[in-house]
Amino acid sequence: MFLKQLQYLREIERYKSFSKAAKACGVSQPALSRAIRQLEDELGVVIIDRKKKVFGITGDGTRVLKWAHDILRGISELRNEVSVTRQAIAGIVKIGVIPTAVHIVPLLLEAVQERCGDFASEVHVLPNVAIIEKLVSKEIDIGIMYYDQCPQAKSFEVHTLYAEQQVLAASGAFQLPDGEDISWDAASRVPLALLIKEMRCRQLVDVGFQTAGVEPTIRLETNSLELIHAEVMAGKVATILPISSFPLRVPSPGRLKMRRLPGFSPGAVGVVRLSEPATQEFAAEVWDSVLKTRLQDDLDLLCKPSA
Template sequence: MFLRQLTYLIALDQCRHFSRAAESCGVSQPALSAGIRQLENELGITIIQRNRRFYGLTEEGKRVLLWARQTLAALDGLKQEAAFAQDIAGGSLSIGVMPPAIQVVPLMLESFRAAVPALHVEVKVYSSTEITRMLREHHLQMGILYLDQLQADGAFEAQALYAEQHVLAAAASVQLPAGKHCSWADIASLPLCLLSRNMRSRQLVDAGFREADVTPTVMLETDALELLHAELLGGRLASILPVAALPERVGLSGLQVRRISGCASPDVGLVRLAQPNTSMLLMRLWDVAKTLSLADIYTV
Protein backbone atom coordinates (compact mmCIF):
# COMPACT_ATOMS: atom_id res chain seq x y z
CA MET A 1 0.00 0.00 0.00
CA PHE A 2 1.33 3.41 -1.03
CA LEU A 3 0.42 6.79 0.40
CA ARG A 4 -0.45 8.05 -3.04
CA GLN A 5 -3.27 5.47 -3.23
CA LEU A 6 -4.83 7.03 -0.14
CA THR A 7 -4.41 10.46 -1.73
CA TYR A 8 -6.21 9.21 -4.85
CA LEU A 9 -9.11 7.96 -2.73
CA ILE A 10 -9.49 11.27 -0.87
CA ALA A 11 -9.32 13.24 -4.14
CA LEU A 12 -11.93 10.98 -5.74
CA ASP A 13 -14.32 11.50 -2.84
CA GLN A 14 -13.83 15.27 -3.06
CA CYS A 15 -14.13 15.57 -6.86
CA ARG A 16 -16.74 12.81 -7.39
CA HIS A 17 -15.24 12.31 -10.85
CA PHE A 18 -12.33 10.19 -12.04
CA SER A 19 -10.88 12.70 -14.51
CA ARG A 20 -11.07 15.69 -12.16
CA ALA A 21 -9.62 13.64 -9.30
CA ALA A 22 -6.73 12.53 -11.50
CA GLU A 23 -6.09 16.11 -12.56
CA SER A 24 -6.02 17.32 -8.95
CA CYS A 25 -3.45 14.63 -8.14
CA GLY A 26 -1.34 15.41 -11.21
CA VAL A 27 -1.68 11.93 -12.71
CA SER A 28 -3.54 10.37 -15.61
CA GLN A 29 -7.01 8.90 -15.14
CA PRO A 30 -5.79 5.33 -15.85
CA ALA A 31 -3.05 5.73 -13.24
CA LEU A 32 -5.57 6.89 -10.61
CA SER A 33 -8.00 4.08 -11.44
CA ALA A 34 -5.21 1.52 -11.29
CA GLY A 35 -4.09 2.86 -7.91
CA ILE A 36 -7.60 2.53 -6.46
CA ARG A 37 -7.94 -1.03 -7.82
CA GLN A 38 -4.58 -1.95 -6.33
CA LEU A 39 -5.76 -0.64 -2.96
CA GLU A 40 -8.94 -2.71 -3.24
CA ASN A 41 -6.94 -5.82 -4.11
CA GLU A 42 -4.56 -5.32 -1.18
CA LEU A 43 -7.45 -4.86 1.27
CA GLY A 44 -9.66 -7.51 -0.30
CA ILE A 45 -12.74 -5.28 -0.40
CA THR A 46 -14.65 -3.16 -2.88
CA ILE A 47 -14.15 0.53 -2.17
CA ILE A 48 -15.72 2.25 -5.21
CA GLN A 49 -19.20 1.82 -6.65
CA ARG A 50 -18.56 2.21 -10.32
CA ASN A 51 -19.31 1.20 -13.85
CA ARG A 52 -17.70 3.71 -16.14
CA ARG A 53 -18.54 6.52 -13.79
CA PHE A 54 -18.01 7.18 -10.09
CA TYR A 55 -21.17 6.34 -8.15
CA GLY A 56 -19.83 6.78 -4.64
CA LEU A 57 -18.12 4.70 -1.99
CA THR A 58 -19.24 1.39 -0.59
CA GLU A 59 -19.78 1.12 3.16
CA GLU A 60 -16.36 -0.51 3.42
CA GLY A 61 -14.98 2.25 1.22
CA LYS A 62 -16.32 4.94 3.58
CA ARG A 63 -14.48 3.33 6.48
CA VAL A 64 -11.30 3.15 4.41
CA LEU A 65 -11.73 6.82 3.47
CA LEU A 66 -11.96 7.79 7.15
CA TRP A 67 -8.81 5.79 7.87
CA ALA A 68 -7.06 7.37 4.87
CA ARG A 69 -7.85 10.88 6.08
CA GLN A 70 -6.56 10.09 9.56
CA THR A 71 -3.42 8.53 8.16
CA LEU A 72 -2.55 11.49 5.90
CA ALA A 73 -3.36 13.97 8.66
CA ALA A 74 -1.02 12.08 11.00
CA LEU A 75 1.65 12.08 8.31
CA ASP A 76 1.30 15.83 7.83
CA GLY A 77 1.64 16.30 11.58
CA LEU A 78 4.73 14.12 11.56
CA LYS A 79 6.28 16.23 8.82
CA GLN A 80 5.58 19.42 10.75
CA GLU A 81 7.00 17.91 13.93
CA ALA A 82 10.13 16.81 12.09
CA ALA A 83 10.60 20.30 10.65
CA PHE A 84 10.03 21.83 14.07
CA ALA A 85 12.50 19.46 15.71
CA GLN A 86 15.13 20.15 13.09
CA ASP A 87 14.74 23.89 12.88
CA ILE A 88 13.62 24.88 16.36
CA ALA A 89 14.25 22.29 19.07
CA GLY A 90 17.73 21.72 17.73
CA GLY A 91 19.52 22.64 14.56
CA SER A 92 22.87 24.28 13.90
CA LEU A 93 24.01 27.88 13.73
CA SER A 94 27.28 29.28 12.40
CA ILE A 95 28.30 32.72 13.70
CA GLY A 96 31.22 34.93 12.73
CA VAL A 97 32.36 37.46 15.33
CA MET A 98 34.98 40.20 15.21
CA PRO A 99 37.64 39.93 17.97
CA PRO A 100 36.52 42.95 20.09
CA ALA A 101 33.05 41.43 20.41
CA ILE A 102 34.01 37.84 21.21
CA GLN A 103 32.94 38.17 24.84
CA VAL A 104 29.44 39.15 23.70
CA VAL A 105 28.88 35.65 22.31
CA PRO A 106 28.36 33.78 25.63
CA LEU A 107 25.62 36.22 26.65
CA MET A 108 23.92 35.82 23.29
CA LEU A 109 24.21 32.03 23.31
CA GLU A 110 22.66 31.89 26.77
CA SER A 111 19.54 33.55 25.38
CA PHE A 112 19.61 31.42 22.22
CA ARG A 113 19.81 28.16 24.17
CA ALA A 114 16.98 29.23 26.46
CA ALA A 115 14.81 29.33 23.33
CA VAL A 116 16.45 26.41 21.48
CA PRO A 117 17.86 24.02 24.11
CA ALA A 118 19.57 21.57 21.73
CA LEU A 119 21.13 24.26 19.55
CA HIS A 120 24.57 23.43 18.13
CA VAL A 121 26.69 26.51 17.49
CA GLU A 122 29.94 27.01 15.61
CA VAL A 123 31.69 30.32 16.34
CA LYS A 124 34.52 31.65 14.18
CA VAL A 125 36.53 34.83 14.72
CA TYR A 126 37.03 37.06 11.67
CA SER A 127 37.34 40.73 10.79
CA SER A 128 34.15 42.61 9.92
CA THR A 129 35.08 42.54 6.23
CA GLU A 130 35.61 38.79 6.28
CA ILE A 131 32.32 38.24 8.07
CA THR A 132 30.33 40.10 5.42
CA ARG A 133 32.08 38.14 2.66
CA MET A 134 31.39 34.81 4.33
CA LEU A 135 27.76 35.73 4.92
CA ARG A 136 27.39 36.48 1.21
CA GLU A 137 28.96 33.11 0.36
CA HIS A 138 26.69 31.30 2.86
CA HIS A 139 29.59 30.07 4.99
CA LEU A 140 28.05 31.89 7.97
CA GLN A 141 24.45 32.43 9.00
CA MET A 142 24.96 35.36 11.37
CA GLY A 143 27.72 37.80 12.20
CA ILE A 144 28.57 40.27 14.95
CA LEU A 145 30.41 43.27 13.54
CA TYR A 146 30.54 47.04 13.13
CA LEU A 147 27.38 48.10 11.33
CA ASP A 148 29.15 50.97 9.56
CA GLN A 149 31.14 48.29 7.70
CA LEU A 150 28.05 47.11 5.82
CA GLN A 151 27.60 48.18 2.23
CA ALA A 152 24.35 50.00 1.48
CA ASP A 153 23.27 47.51 -1.18
CA GLY A 154 20.39 45.90 0.71
CA ALA A 155 22.17 42.57 0.95
CA PHE A 156 21.98 42.39 4.74
CA GLU A 157 19.56 42.73 7.62
CA ALA A 158 21.00 44.14 10.85
CA GLN A 159 19.98 45.01 14.36
CA ALA A 160 22.17 47.06 16.69
CA LEU A 161 23.27 45.42 19.95
CA TYR A 162 25.21 48.28 21.58
CA ALA A 163 27.26 51.38 20.78
CA GLU A 164 30.92 50.53 21.26
CA GLN A 165 32.74 52.58 23.90
CA HIS A 166 36.54 52.58 23.98
CA VAL A 167 38.27 53.12 27.32
CA LEU A 168 41.80 53.39 28.61
CA ALA A 169 42.51 50.38 30.83
CA ALA A 170 45.44 49.46 33.07
CA ALA A 171 46.24 47.52 36.23
CA ALA A 172 45.97 49.27 39.59
CA SER A 173 49.78 49.50 39.73
CA VAL A 174 49.88 51.79 36.66
CA GLN A 175 49.47 55.50 37.28
CA LEU A 176 46.66 56.89 35.13
CA PRO A 177 45.34 60.46 34.86
CA ALA A 178 43.12 61.41 37.81
CA GLY A 179 39.37 61.53 37.34
CA LYS A 180 36.98 59.46 35.23
CA HIS A 181 37.99 60.96 31.87
CA CYS A 182 41.24 61.40 29.99
CA SER A 183 42.38 62.88 26.69
CA TRP A 184 44.31 61.38 23.80
CA ALA A 185 47.26 63.52 24.83
CA ASP A 186 47.13 62.01 28.34
CA ILE A 187 47.21 58.50 26.86
CA ALA A 188 50.02 59.14 24.36
CA SER A 189 52.70 59.19 27.06
CA LEU A 190 51.74 55.77 28.46
CA PRO A 191 53.33 52.49 27.25
CA LEU A 192 50.52 50.81 25.34
CA CYS A 193 49.53 47.42 23.95
CA LEU A 194 46.97 47.71 21.17
CA LEU A 195 45.09 45.55 18.70
CA SER A 196 46.63 45.16 15.24
CA ARG A 197 46.34 47.98 12.71
CA ASN A 198 44.21 45.94 10.30
CA MET A 199 41.41 45.78 12.85
CA ARG A 200 38.60 48.34 12.80
CA SER A 201 38.85 48.91 16.57
CA ARG A 202 42.51 49.89 16.23
CA GLN A 203 41.73 52.15 13.28
CA LEU A 204 39.27 54.08 15.47
CA VAL A 205 41.98 54.47 18.12
CA ASP A 206 44.54 55.67 15.55
CA ALA A 207 42.01 58.19 14.23
CA GLY A 208 41.62 59.58 17.75
CA PHE A 209 45.39 60.09 18.10
CA ARG A 210 45.61 61.72 14.67
CA GLU A 211 42.79 64.15 15.39
CA ALA A 212 44.48 65.09 18.67
CA ASP A 213 47.78 65.47 16.78
CA VAL A 214 49.69 63.24 19.20
CA THR A 215 51.82 60.11 18.71
CA PRO A 216 51.18 57.16 21.05
CA THR A 217 53.87 54.99 22.64
CA VAL A 218 52.94 51.55 21.33
CA MET A 219 54.99 48.70 22.79
CA LEU A 220 52.92 45.75 21.58
CA GLU A 221 50.47 45.15 18.72
CA THR A 222 48.53 41.91 18.39
CA ASP A 223 45.26 40.45 17.12
CA ALA A 224 45.12 38.12 20.14
CA LEU A 225 42.82 39.54 22.80
CA GLU A 226 44.15 37.04 25.34
CA LEU A 227 47.67 38.49 25.02
CA LEU A 228 46.43 42.03 25.63
CA HIS A 229 44.58 40.81 28.69
CA ALA A 230 47.71 39.15 30.02
CA GLU A 231 49.74 42.35 29.59
CA LEU A 232 47.03 44.43 31.25
CA LEU A 233 46.48 42.16 34.22
CA GLY A 234 50.23 41.72 34.67
CA GLY A 235 50.60 45.49 35.11
CA ARG A 236 53.14 45.78 32.32
CA LEU A 237 51.24 47.91 29.76
CA ALA A 238 48.08 49.96 29.45
CA SER A 239 45.64 49.53 26.57
CA ILE A 240 42.71 51.09 24.77
CA LEU A 241 39.92 48.58 24.30
CA PRO A 242 36.17 48.49 23.81
CA VAL A 243 34.32 47.85 27.07
CA ALA A 244 33.02 44.62 25.54
CA ALA A 245 36.62 43.42 25.08
CA LEU A 246 37.84 44.10 28.63
CA PRO A 247 38.74 41.23 30.97
CA GLU A 248 36.15 40.51 33.61
CA ARG A 249 38.38 41.72 36.44
CA VAL A 250 37.59 45.42 36.39
CA GLY A 251 37.34 47.41 39.62
CA LEU A 252 39.27 47.92 42.82
CA SER A 253 40.99 44.53 42.69
CA GLY A 254 41.47 44.44 38.94
CA LEU A 255 41.76 46.99 36.16
CA GLN A 256 41.13 50.68 36.40
CA VAL A 257 39.48 52.39 33.44
CA ARG A 258 39.12 55.93 32.11
CA ARG A 259 36.65 57.24 29.57
CA ILE A 260 38.27 58.84 26.53
CA SER A 261 37.07 62.26 25.46
CA GLY A 262 36.30 62.60 21.77
CA CYS A 263 36.29 58.90 20.89
CA ALA A 264 34.02 57.49 18.15
CA SER A 265 31.24 55.12 19.25
CA PRO A 266 30.19 52.96 16.28
CA ASP A 267 27.26 50.57 16.57
CA VAL A 268 28.00 46.87 16.92
CA GLY A 269 25.21 44.64 15.74
CA LEU A 270 23.96 41.25 14.62
CA VAL A 271 23.83 40.77 10.86
CA ARG A 272 22.33 38.17 8.56
CA LEU A 273 21.96 37.88 4.81
CA ALA A 274 18.66 39.26 3.53
CA GLN A 275 16.88 36.46 1.69
CA PRO A 276 13.24 35.57 0.96
CA ASN A 277 13.37 32.07 2.45
CA THR A 278 14.68 32.02 6.02
CA SER A 279 14.61 28.89 8.17
CA MET A 280 12.39 28.71 11.23
CA LEU A 281 15.53 28.42 13.34
CA LEU A 282 17.06 31.67 12.08
CA MET A 283 13.75 33.51 12.41
CA ARG A 284 13.41 32.32 16.00
CA LEU A 285 16.98 33.28 16.95
CA TRP A 286 16.65 36.64 15.21
CA ASP A 287 13.56 37.39 17.32
CA VAL A 288 15.41 36.32 20.47
CA ALA A 289 18.29 38.68 19.63
CA LYS A 290 15.84 41.58 19.44
CA THR A 291 15.13 41.14 23.14
CA LEU A 292 18.78 41.40 24.19
CA SER A 293 19.68 44.51 26.20
CA LEU A 294 23.45 44.98 26.03
CA ALA A 295 23.85 48.75 25.96
CA ASP A 296 24.11 49.12 29.76
CA ILE A 297 26.43 46.13 30.06
CA TYR A 298 29.06 47.59 27.72
CA THR A 299 29.07 51.18 28.99
CA VAL A 300 31.13 52.59 31.86
Protein backbone atom coordinates in the same frame (compact mmCIF):
# COMPACT_ATOMS: atom_id res chain seq x y z
CA MET B 1 29.96 16.17 -10.08
CA PHE B 2 31.53 15.92 -6.61
CA LEU B 3 30.96 18.17 -3.62
CA LYS B 4 34.72 18.65 -3.40
CA GLN B 5 34.67 20.42 -6.77
CA LEU B 6 32.07 22.87 -5.51
CA GLN B 7 34.08 23.46 -2.35
CA TYR B 8 37.20 24.10 -4.44
CA LEU B 9 35.25 26.56 -6.56
CA ARG B 10 34.02 28.40 -3.49
CA GLU B 11 37.57 28.80 -2.17
CA ILE B 12 38.82 29.98 -5.58
CA GLU B 13 36.20 32.72 -5.52
CA ARG B 14 37.20 33.66 -1.97
CA TYR B 15 40.95 33.85 -2.51
CA LYS B 16 40.98 34.89 -6.20
CA SER B 17 43.92 32.54 -6.56
CA PHE B 18 44.34 28.85 -7.47
CA SER B 19 47.42 28.46 -5.26
CA LYS B 20 45.82 30.06 -2.18
CA ALA B 21 42.60 28.12 -2.69
CA ALA B 22 44.54 24.86 -3.00
CA LYS B 23 46.38 25.61 0.24
CA ALA B 24 43.10 26.38 2.02
CA CYS B 25 41.61 23.10 0.74
CA GLY B 26 44.67 21.06 1.65
CA VAL B 27 45.34 19.83 -1.91
CA SER B 28 47.96 20.52 -4.55
CA GLN B 29 47.33 23.27 -7.09
CA PRO B 30 47.40 20.82 -10.06
CA ALA B 31 44.80 18.62 -8.35
CA LEU B 32 42.54 21.60 -7.72
CA SER B 33 42.96 22.85 -11.30
CA ARG B 34 42.10 19.41 -12.70
CA ALA B 35 38.98 19.24 -10.55
CA ILE B 36 37.75 22.60 -11.85
CA ARG B 37 38.53 21.60 -15.45
CA GLN B 38 36.52 18.41 -14.96
CA LEU B 39 33.62 20.43 -13.55
CA GLU B 40 33.72 22.78 -16.54
CA ASP B 41 33.80 19.82 -18.96
CA GLU B 42 30.88 18.15 -17.21
CA LEU B 43 28.75 21.29 -17.25
CA GLY B 44 29.87 22.41 -20.69
CA VAL B 45 30.73 25.97 -19.58
CA VAL B 46 33.84 27.99 -18.80
CA ILE B 47 33.85 29.03 -15.14
CA ILE B 48 37.28 30.64 -14.75
CA ASP B 49 38.51 33.13 -17.35
CA ARG B 50 42.12 32.02 -17.74
CA LYS B 51 42.91 34.43 -20.59
CA LYS B 52 42.84 37.55 -18.41
CA LYS B 53 45.92 38.64 -16.51
CA VAL B 54 43.66 39.60 -13.64
CA PHE B 55 41.73 36.70 -12.09
CA GLY B 56 38.15 36.61 -13.29
CA ILE B 57 35.00 34.49 -13.22
CA THR B 58 32.87 34.31 -16.33
CA GLY B 59 29.15 35.06 -16.50
CA ASP B 60 28.43 31.33 -16.62
CA GLY B 61 30.83 30.89 -13.72
CA THR B 62 28.88 33.39 -11.62
CA ARG B 63 25.70 31.38 -12.14
CA VAL B 64 27.50 28.13 -11.29
CA LEU B 65 28.88 29.74 -8.13
CA LYS B 66 25.40 30.71 -6.98
CA TRP B 67 24.26 27.11 -7.36
CA ALA B 68 27.43 25.91 -5.64
CA HIS B 69 26.72 28.11 -2.61
CA ASP B 70 23.12 26.90 -2.48
CA ILE B 71 24.09 23.23 -2.82
CA LEU B 72 26.82 23.45 -0.18
CA ARG B 73 24.48 25.32 2.14
CA GLY B 74 21.82 22.65 1.57
CA ILE B 75 24.29 19.89 2.42
CA SER B 76 25.33 21.78 5.57
CA GLU B 77 21.70 22.20 6.63
CA LEU B 78 21.02 18.52 5.97
CA ARG B 79 23.92 17.55 8.21
CA ASN B 80 22.71 20.00 10.84
CA GLU B 81 19.20 18.54 10.64
CA VAL B 82 20.56 15.03 11.22
CA SER B 83 22.69 16.28 14.11
CA VAL B 84 19.75 18.17 15.61
CA THR B 85 17.59 15.04 15.45
CA ARG B 86 20.25 12.88 17.07
CA GLN B 87 20.96 15.38 19.85
CA ALA B 88 17.30 16.33 20.40
CA ILE B 89 18.10 20.05 20.30
CA ALA B 90 16.31 23.06 18.80
CA GLY B 91 18.91 23.65 16.12
CA ILE B 92 22.45 24.76 15.26
CA VAL B 93 23.42 28.38 14.62
CA LYS B 94 26.66 29.50 12.97
CA ILE B 95 27.96 32.93 13.92
CA GLY B 96 30.85 35.06 12.70
CA VAL B 97 32.07 37.74 15.12
CA ILE B 98 34.84 40.34 15.14
CA PRO B 99 37.48 39.83 17.87
CA THR B 100 36.46 42.89 19.92
CA ALA B 101 32.85 41.67 20.22
CA VAL B 102 33.56 38.09 21.29
CA HIS B 103 32.51 38.63 24.90
CA ILE B 104 28.99 39.74 23.98
CA VAL B 105 28.31 36.40 22.27
CA PRO B 106 27.52 34.57 25.55
CA LEU B 107 24.86 37.20 26.29
CA LEU B 108 23.27 36.58 22.90
CA LEU B 109 23.42 32.80 23.26
CA GLU B 110 21.72 33.03 26.66
CA ALA B 111 18.88 35.01 25.05
CA VAL B 112 18.52 32.34 22.36
CA GLN B 113 18.44 29.56 24.96
CA GLU B 114 15.74 31.32 26.98
CA ARG B 115 13.57 31.50 23.87
CA CYS B 116 14.39 28.25 22.07
CA GLY B 117 15.67 25.86 24.71
CA ASP B 118 18.75 23.69 24.25
CA PHE B 119 20.68 24.27 21.01
CA ALA B 120 24.19 24.10 19.56
CA SER B 121 26.33 26.91 18.18
CA GLU B 122 29.41 27.31 16.02
CA VAL B 123 31.24 30.61 16.51
CA HIS B 124 34.01 31.87 14.21
CA VAL B 125 36.18 34.86 15.21
CA LEU B 126 36.80 36.71 11.95
CA PRO B 127 37.66 40.12 10.51
CA ASN B 128 34.86 42.19 8.95
CA VAL B 129 35.68 41.18 5.36
CA ALA B 130 35.72 37.46 6.15
CA ILE B 131 32.34 37.71 7.88
CA ILE B 132 30.77 39.16 4.73
CA GLU B 133 32.45 36.49 2.58
CA LYS B 134 31.11 33.69 4.76
CA LEU B 135 27.63 35.20 4.78
CA VAL B 136 27.65 35.36 0.97
CA SER B 137 28.90 31.77 0.70
CA LYS B 138 26.28 30.80 3.32
CA GLU B 139 28.82 29.26 5.67
CA ILE B 140 27.48 31.29 8.61
CA ASP B 141 23.97 32.45 9.51
CA ILE B 142 24.71 35.70 11.34
CA GLY B 143 27.58 38.17 11.44
CA ILE B 144 28.48 40.52 14.29
CA MET B 145 30.73 43.31 13.05
CA TYR B 146 31.25 47.06 12.75
CA TYR B 147 28.07 48.63 11.41
CA ASP B 148 29.90 50.94 9.01
CA GLN B 149 31.62 47.92 7.48
CA CYS B 150 28.33 46.13 6.80
CA PRO B 151 27.19 46.25 3.16
CA GLN B 152 24.28 48.69 2.87
CA ALA B 153 22.63 46.67 0.11
CA LYS B 154 19.26 45.03 -0.38
CA SER B 155 20.85 41.60 -0.21
CA PHE B 156 21.77 42.18 3.47
CA GLU B 157 19.74 42.97 6.56
CA VAL B 158 21.64 45.04 9.11
CA HIS B 159 20.75 46.26 12.61
CA THR B 160 22.78 48.13 15.24
CA LEU B 161 23.49 46.17 18.44
CA TYR B 162 25.40 48.71 20.55
CA ALA B 163 27.80 51.65 20.43
CA GLU B 164 31.32 50.83 21.57
CA GLN B 165 32.74 52.48 24.64
CA GLN B 166 36.52 52.76 24.38
CA VAL B 167 38.56 52.81 27.59
CA LEU B 168 42.18 52.93 28.62
CA ALA B 169 42.79 49.86 30.78
CA ALA B 170 45.81 49.26 32.99
CA SER B 171 46.87 47.20 35.98
CA GLY B 172 47.66 48.59 39.41
CA ALA B 173 51.27 49.07 38.31
CA PHE B 174 50.27 52.29 36.53
CA GLN B 175 49.42 55.62 38.14
CA LEU B 176 46.39 57.00 36.32
CA PRO B 177 44.49 60.25 36.96
CA ASP B 178 41.66 60.04 39.47
CA GLY B 179 38.12 59.97 38.16
CA GLU B 180 36.47 58.10 35.34
CA ASP B 181 38.13 59.91 32.41
CA ILE B 182 41.63 60.34 31.01
CA SER B 183 42.70 62.83 28.34
CA TRP B 184 44.20 61.70 25.06
CA ASP B 185 47.33 63.64 25.95
CA ALA B 186 47.74 61.74 29.23
CA ALA B 187 46.92 58.43 27.50
CA SER B 188 49.60 59.12 24.89
CA ARG B 189 52.31 59.09 27.59
CA VAL B 190 51.36 55.63 28.88
CA PRO B 191 53.14 52.66 27.21
CA LEU B 192 50.44 50.96 25.15
CA ALA B 193 49.64 47.63 23.55
CA LEU B 194 47.27 48.20 20.63
CA LEU B 195 45.67 46.14 17.91
CA ILE B 196 47.31 46.33 14.48
CA LYS B 197 46.43 49.21 12.16
CA GLU B 198 44.47 47.01 9.75
CA MET B 199 41.81 46.41 12.39
CA ARG B 200 38.88 48.83 12.54
CA CYS B 201 39.10 49.21 16.31
CA ARG B 202 42.70 50.47 16.03
CA GLN B 203 41.77 52.87 13.25
CA LEU B 204 39.23 54.52 15.54
CA VAL B 205 41.87 54.83 18.27
CA ASP B 206 44.30 56.45 15.82
CA VAL B 207 41.63 59.01 14.91
CA GLY B 208 41.32 59.88 18.59
CA PHE B 209 45.05 60.56 18.97
CA GLN B 210 45.25 62.44 15.67
CA THR B 211 42.31 64.67 16.63
CA ALA B 212 44.02 65.47 19.92
CA GLY B 213 47.26 66.22 18.08
CA VAL B 214 49.39 63.76 20.08
CA GLU B 215 51.46 60.65 19.32
CA PRO B 216 50.84 57.50 21.39
CA THR B 217 53.66 55.59 23.09
CA ILE B 218 53.27 52.17 21.48
CA ARG B 219 55.19 49.19 22.87
CA LEU B 220 53.24 46.35 21.28
CA GLU B 221 51.04 45.93 18.18
CA THR B 222 49.25 42.63 17.59
CA ASN B 223 46.06 41.10 16.20
CA SER B 224 45.71 38.99 19.35
CA LEU B 225 43.43 40.26 22.11
CA GLU B 226 44.63 37.39 24.30
CA LEU B 227 48.22 38.68 24.09
CA ILE B 228 47.13 42.25 24.87
CA HIS B 229 45.11 41.08 27.88
CA ALA B 230 48.05 39.00 29.15
CA GLU B 231 50.52 41.88 28.83
CA VAL B 232 48.12 44.31 30.51
CA MET B 233 47.44 41.95 33.42
CA ALA B 234 51.22 41.44 33.81
CA GLY B 235 51.58 45.20 34.30
CA LYS B 236 53.89 45.68 31.32
CA VAL B 237 51.64 47.95 29.26
CA ALA B 238 48.21 49.57 29.23
CA THR B 239 45.80 49.36 26.31
CA ILE B 240 42.91 51.14 24.63
CA LEU B 241 40.09 48.82 23.64
CA PRO B 242 36.29 48.67 23.55
CA ILE B 243 35.04 47.73 26.98
CA SER B 244 33.12 44.88 25.32
CA SER B 245 36.45 43.23 24.45
CA PHE B 246 37.13 42.47 28.12
CA PRO B 247 35.55 39.42 29.83
CA LEU B 248 32.12 40.63 30.88
CA ARG B 249 31.77 38.11 33.69
CA VAL B 250 34.93 39.27 35.48
CA PRO B 251 34.43 42.46 37.53
CA SER B 252 37.06 45.05 36.67
CA PRO B 253 37.48 46.76 40.11
CA GLY B 254 40.59 45.42 41.83
CA ARG B 255 41.85 43.81 38.63
CA LEU B 256 42.07 46.60 36.08
CA LYS B 257 41.85 50.37 36.23
CA MET B 258 39.70 51.76 33.45
CA ARG B 259 39.34 55.33 32.25
CA ARG B 260 37.05 56.66 29.54
CA LEU B 261 38.54 58.74 26.72
CA PRO B 262 36.37 61.86 26.23
CA GLY B 263 35.66 63.11 22.75
CA PHE B 264 36.08 59.66 21.26
CA SER B 265 33.92 58.82 18.25
CA PRO B 266 32.76 55.29 19.04
CA GLY B 267 32.25 52.59 16.47
CA ALA B 268 28.84 50.94 16.29
CA VAL B 269 28.64 47.15 16.28
CA GLY B 270 25.84 45.65 14.25
CA VAL B 271 24.35 42.27 13.36
CA VAL B 272 23.97 41.28 9.72
CA ARG B 273 22.48 38.42 7.72
CA LEU B 274 21.42 37.73 4.16
CA SER B 275 18.04 39.30 3.51
CA GLU B 276 16.64 36.20 1.81
CA PRO B 277 14.14 34.23 3.93
CA ALA B 278 15.72 31.80 6.39
CA THR B 279 15.34 28.19 5.32
CA GLN B 280 15.08 27.04 8.94
CA GLU B 281 12.61 28.28 11.55
CA PHE B 282 15.33 28.04 14.20
CA ALA B 283 17.58 30.49 12.30
CA ALA B 284 14.74 33.01 12.19
CA GLU B 285 14.14 32.63 15.94
CA VAL B 286 17.85 33.17 16.65
CA TRP B 287 17.77 36.39 14.62
CA ASP B 288 14.70 37.66 16.48
CA SER B 289 16.29 36.81 19.83
CA VAL B 290 19.45 38.74 18.96
CA LEU B 291 17.46 41.83 17.93
CA LYS B 292 15.50 41.81 21.19
CA THR B 293 18.59 41.57 23.41
CA ARG B 294 19.40 44.90 25.13
CA LEU B 295 23.18 44.68 24.90
CA GLN B 296 23.76 48.37 25.52
CA ASP B 297 22.12 48.06 28.94
CA ASP B 298 24.21 44.98 29.78
CA LEU B 299 27.45 46.69 28.79
CA ASP B 300 26.64 49.80 30.82
CA LEU B 301 25.82 47.66 33.85
CA LEU B 302 28.61 45.09 33.71
CA CYS B 303 31.44 47.21 32.36
CA LYS B 304 31.20 50.65 33.91
CA PRO B 305 34.80 51.90 34.18
CA SER B 306 36.13 51.81 37.70
CA ALA B 307 37.11 55.06 39.37
